[in-house]
Structures are given as structure tokens and as C-alpha cells.
Amino acid sequence: MDPDILRSYIPMFSEAFLLTVRIGWIGILISLALGILCAFILYFRIPAASFLVKCYVELFRNTPLLVQLFFIYYGLPALGIRISAEVCGALGLGLLGGSYMTESIRSGLEAIPYIHTESALSLGMSRSQLFSSVILPQAFYISIPGIIANVIFLLKETSVFSAISLMDLMFRAKDLIGLYYNTTESLFLLVVFYVIMLLPVSVAGSVIEKKVRYRMFGD
Amino acid sequence: MGFEVLFKGKNAIRLIAGLGIAMRISIISVAISIFLGIILGMLMSMKKPIINAIARVYLEIVRIMPQLVLLFIVFFGISKMTGLNLSAEASSIIVFSFWGTAEMADLVRGCLLSIPAIQYESSKALGMSRLQTYVYVIIPQIVRRLIPLSINLITRMIKTTSLVMMIGIVEVLKVGQQIIEANRKASPKAAFGIFAVIFLLYFLACWPISCLSRYLEKKWES
Numbered sequence: 208m209d210p211d212i213l214r215s216y217i218p219m220f221s222e223a224f225l226l227t228v229r230i231g232w233i234g235i236l237i238s239l240a241l242g243i244l245c246a247f248i249l250y251f252r253i254p255a256a257s258f259l260v261k262c263y264v265e266l267f268r269n270t271p272l273l274v275q276l277f278f279i280y281y282g283l284p285a286l287g288i289r290i291s292a293e294v295c296g297a298l299g300l301g302l303l304g305g306s307y308m309t310e311s312i313r314s315g316l317e318a319i320p321y322i323h324t325e326s327a328l329s330l331g332m333s334r335s336q337l338f339s340s341v342i343l344p345q346a347f348y349i350s351i352p353g354i355i356a357n358v359i360f361l362l363k364e365t366s367v368f369s370a371i372s373l374m375d376l377m378f379r380a381k382d383l384i385g386l387y388y389n390t391t392e393s394l395f396l397l398v399v400f401y402v403i404m405l406l407p408v409s410v411a412g413s414v415i416e417k418k419v420r421y422r423m424f425g426d
Numbered sequence: 427m428g429f430e431v432l433f434k435g436k437n438a439i440r441l442i443a444g445l446g447i448a449m450r451i452s453i454i455s456v457a458i459s460i461f462l463g464i465i466l467g468m469l470m471s472m473k474k475p476i477i478n479a480i481a482r483v484y485l486e487i488v489r490i491m492p493q494l495v496l497l498f499i500v501f502f503g504i505s506k507m508t509g510l511n512l513s514a515e516a517s518s519i520i521v522f523s524f525w526g527t528a529e530m531a532d533l534v535r536g537c538l539l540s541i542p543a544i545q546y547e548s549s550k551a552l553g554m555s556r557l558q559t560y561v562y563v564i565i566p567q568i569v570r571r572l573i574p575l576s577i578n579l580i581t582r583m584i585k586t587t588s589l590v591m592m593i594g595i596v597e598v599l600k601v602g603q604q605i606i607e608a609n610r611k612a613s614p615k616a617a618f619g620i621f622a623v624i625f626l627l628y629f630l631a632c633w634p635i636s637c638l639s640r641y642l643e644k645k646w647e648s
């Protein structure tokens with residue numbers, strides 16, 4: 208491995224890194240918003256809407272992100288719907304993540320035993336009080352581990368963005384391997400930047416999970 | 427809408443054959459992962475410090491490295507470093523087995539540790555041998571928990587194998603691109619039709635398996 212080559216590649220990789228991280232986190236925010244919305248629709252059994260949400264979740268949980276991105280980026284323009292690569296990346300990741308987040312949040316909401324609802328109502332709480340001070344706080348802690356796992360999964364999925372010609376880390380690495388054939392250096396930097404991107408999230412995730420478990424079960 | 431391209435020549439059959447290639451890679455990798463994962467999971471549940479330390483590093487690598495990065499390392503890196511000429515298919519099977527083994531081992535470990543110690547003690551008190559304890563008490567319970575989870579792993583494996591087109595394997599997405607390119611003049615809307623069909627094909631391949639996994643989980647829950 209040649210340190211001079213490494214040094215000259217770092218700026219290119221950091222630029223790609225920032226792009227990947229930016230689109231990745233925008234996608235994750237979209238997925239969280241979508242997940243919360245869809246989980247509420249499922250929890251409150253809103254007719255029609257909850258059927259649509261079920262179809263959406265099944266459709267996106269059972270197809271790969273790569274195929275979804277190809278469909279949005281290359282398939283839709285044939286019908287006249289044209290979106291830029293960056294928006295497409297964030298949107299695709301958000302749609303994929305939304306379906307996973309929906310499942311995690313919904314299972315958190317449904318894990319609260321029915322007796323809590325009954326007890327709260329018999330104590331004279333209103334429906335909105337029941338939801339905001341009994342169900343939501345508990346469901347939040349139950350869904351946290353699932354949400355963290357999804358965040359890590361989604362950050363990893365950002366690696367397929369290069370397929371829709373976004374200049375992300377994978378694109379850079381493949382480009383440099385093709386141009387200069389410095390395979391070892393490119394791959395090394397690729398791994399380093401992915402570790403920088405994911406290790407803090409993974410570590411922070413385990414810490415938060417432990418804290419949550421402590422709050423819930425006290426062990 | 428671009429669906430008419432499918433009925434030209436052998437296009438539909440070519441697409442399905444492309445999906446078959448992705449499926450073959452995932453089935454081979456799943457078989458290897460389940461076999462190695464069970465062994466590793468059992469080793470990890472024995473709580474030996476050295477094995478656990480190694481296994482934790484291995485699991486953490488798999489947890490934070492995207493599968494595509496691993497594919498690049500094996501496909502481009504190994505051939506450069508060792509001069510070994512791995513085919514794209516061989517490298518993808520290596521990577522997916524590497525990834526799947528870690529996932530499977532984690533599942534097996536979780537299941538083994540979820541069996542309360544009292545069950546081992548009770549079997550001992552009843553005069554069962556170690557082998558009998560495992561065959562009649564522990565394994566039947568673990569299998570019931572493990573089968574839905576490992577079926578789930580299969581669908582994830584199938585979805586992840588779509589990545590192999592990025593290292594040049596001609597699977598369903600690549601075949602789709604070829605068909606679109608070949609018919610660019612005749613049917614310019616082919617991109618929509620072909621990618622919609624591929625979307626649907628993946629869904630049809632994974633959805634029944636997901637449903638089966640959910641059904642078994644519910645059935646064996648009680």
C-alpha cells in the first residue's frame with residue numbers, strides 16, 4: 208500500500224463520504240416519518256388506508272433496494288416522471304426503510320397488553336391521555352432496538368446508490384480501481400470510510416439499547 | 427407501457443432464467459450459512475472467552491460492512507492480492523456465506539441461550555443423559571424457534587443477491603437492461619415495463635417465503 212496514493216485519494220473519498228452520509232440520513236428521516244405515519248394508520252385500523260399501508264409494507268419489504276431504485280430511476284422516466292439521482296436515492300431509501308420502520312413501530316405499539324388500555328380507561332383517562340401517556344412512552348422503548356437495527360441496515364444499503372450513478376463511496380472506489388488499478392488502496396479507503404460511517408452508529412446503538420433495557424426491565 | 431417487449435422472442439423466459447441465477451447463488455449460500463452458522467452458534471453458546479472474542483469481532487464486521495463492500499473486497503481485492511482468479515459467482519457465494527453464517531450463528535446462539543437453565547437441570551434430575559436432554563428437550567424447542575427465523579434469512583439472502591450484478595454477473599437486472607437496450611428504438615417505454623416486471627418477480631419470489639415464516643412463527647408460538 209502506497210501512503211502517497213492514499214493521501215491523494217482521501218479528499219475524493221471524503222467528498223463521496225459526505226454525499227453518502229447526507230443522502231443516507233435524509234433517507235432515514237423520511238423512513239422514520241413514513242414509518243410512524245403508517246404504524247399509526249395500522250394501529251388505529253383506519254379503513255382503506257390500512258389496507259394500502261399493508262400492501263406497501265409487503266411490497267417494499269419483499270423486494271431489494273437495488274430493484275426499487277432501478278424502477279424509480281430508470282423505469283419511471285419512461286412514463287415521463289423524471290427525478291434526479293440524489294432525490295431518487297433518498298426517496299428509495301426512505302420508501303424501503305419506511306416499510307421496515309412501520310413493522311418495528313407497529314409491533315411496539317401492539318406489544319402493550321390490552322389491560323393497560325382497560326386500566327387507563329377505568330381510571331378515567333380520555334382516549335388521547337391514554338395514548339399519549341400510557342401507550343406511546345412504552346411503545347417507544349419497545350421499538351427502539353428495532354429502529355436502531357433498521358438505521359444500521361439502511362446506512363449499509365446506501366452502498367447500492369452507485370447503481371443510479373450517484374457519486375458515492377462505492378462509485379468512487381470502482382472508478383479509481385478502473386482508472387488507476389490501485390485496487391488495494393481504493394478498497395482500503397472504502398472500508399475505512401464505511402467503518403467511520405457505521406461504527407459510531409453501531410456503538411451508540413448498543414449503548415442506547417442497554418439504557419432502554421435498563422429503564423424497562425431494570426437489569 | 428412497455429410490457430409488450432416481454433412477449434418478443436424469448437424475453438420473458440430470459441428474465442426468469444436471470445432470476446434463477448440469483449436464486450441459485452442464494453440457495454447455495456443459504457445452505458452453507460445454515461450449516462456453518464449452527465456450528466458457530468453452538469460454539470458461541472459455550473461461553474468460552476477466546477471463541478466469544480473472535481466471534482464478536484466477526485459479527486461486528488458483518489454488522490457494519492455493507493455486503494457490496496465485502497463483494498468488492500473479495501472480487502477485486504483477493505484476486506489483486508493473491509493472484510487467485512475467483513469467478514464472480516464464486517466470490518458472491520463466499521461473501522454471502524460469510525455474511526449468512528454470522529447472521530445464522532447469532533440466531534442459533536440467541537435461541538440456545540433463551541432455553542432456561544432449569545430445563546437442563548430438570549432433565550438431569552429425571553435421569554436423562556446429556557444426549558437425551560438435547561434430543562428430546564432442547565433441540566425440538568430450538569428448531570421451532572429457529573425455522574421461522576432461518577426462513578426469513580432466506581428471503582433476505584434472495585434480496586441481497588440482486589447485488590451480484592454490480593460485479594458483472596448476468597442476472598435478472600442485467601438481463602432486463604440488455605432487453606431494454608436491444609429494444610430502445612422499437613419500444614422506448616420498455617424500461618418501465620421491464621423494471622416493473624422485475625420488481626414483481628422479486629416480490630413473487632420472496633413474499634410466499636415471508637408468509638410461510640410468519641405462519642410458522644404464529645403456529646409454534648404457543
